[in-house]
Amino acid sequence: GAGVSQSPSNKVTEKGKDVELRCDPISGHTALYWYRQSLGQGLEFLIYFQGNSAPDKSGLPSDRFSAERTGGSVSTLTIQRTQQEDSAVYLCASSLGGVTEAFFGQGTRLTVV
Amino acid sequence: RKEVEQDPGPFNVPEGATVAFNCTYSNSASQSFFWYRQDCRKEPKLLMSVYSSGNEDGRFTAQLNRASQYISLLIRDSKLSDSATYLCVGGFNQFYFGTGTSLTVIP
Numbered sequence: 001g002a003g004v005s006q007s008p009s010n011k012v013t014e015k016g017k018d019v020e021l022r023c024d025p026i027s028g029h030t031a032l033y034w035y036r037q038s039l040g041q042g043l044e045f046l047i048y049f050q051g052n053s054a055p056d057k058s059g060l061p062s063d064r065f066s067a068e069r070t071g072g073s074v075s076t077l078t079i080q081r082t083q084q085e086d087s088a089v090y091l092c093a094s095s096l097g098g099v100t101e102a103f104f105g106q107g108t109r110l111t112v113v
Numbered sequence: 114r115k116e117v118e119q120d121p122g123p124f125n126v127p128e129g130a131t132v133a134f135n136c137t138y139s140n141s142a143s144q145s146f147f148w149y150r151q152d153c154r155k156e157p158k159l160l161m162s163v164y165s166s167g168n169e170d171g172r173f174t175a176q177l178n179r180a181s182q183y184i185s186l187l188i189r190d191s192k193l194s195d196s197a198t199y200l201c202v203g204g205f206n207q208f209y210f211g212t213g214t215s216l217t218v219i220p
Contacts, residue, residue, distance in 0.1 A: 105156065
């Protein structure tokens with residue numbers, strides 16, 4: 001499809017395990033965002049990639065969280081040693097860059113048990 | 114201080130009512146603004162862009178007040194299907210989301 005694709009759509013993991021979440025942005029979109037949304041809460045900014053610039057990591061909640069964007073396209077969000085409070089929907093969005101319309105993927109629902 | 118702030122609500126209004134949401138932004142250099150809609154357990158989707166001159170799309174009107182640094186969304190003749198969370202977005206070189214305002218339209 002032509003939209004933002006995230007995988008997996010659902011992930012259940014045991015506390016202490018590492019997880020990787022994947023985001024395929026829309027082709028040609030240079031900006032990519034990761035957000036986290038807990039049930040009934042607003043979007044929590046995690047990280048922002050723009051082209052080849054250094055990413056804005058100011059939203060990452062701890063050093064257990066990291067993200068990469070390879071070749072300016074696919075991005076992976078990694079959570080190490082998962083905790084129960086990491087349970088949330090992780091949303092990825094991409095845009096043409098700057099403050100232009102962003103399109104969201106359907107999210108990955110992460111449950112840490 | 115958050116880049117973008119909005120009243121979380123909830124707003125509970127009867128069908129046919131007019132409801133308005135405001136959102137303030139802290140960076141006076143912010144250039145572009147949008148309103149997104151998020152349905153329960155779904156991803157946010159663009160509702161409309163906000164232009165300096167204000168813009169209207171059917172029952173929805175968006176306005177920007179640069180002097181006071183706020184944007185607004187007006188929904189006229191509310192429908193049950195308008196029930197959702199409305200998120201404002203703005204920024205300078207990257208965008209920032211407000212936490213959203215919850216709207217429930219009651220029959």
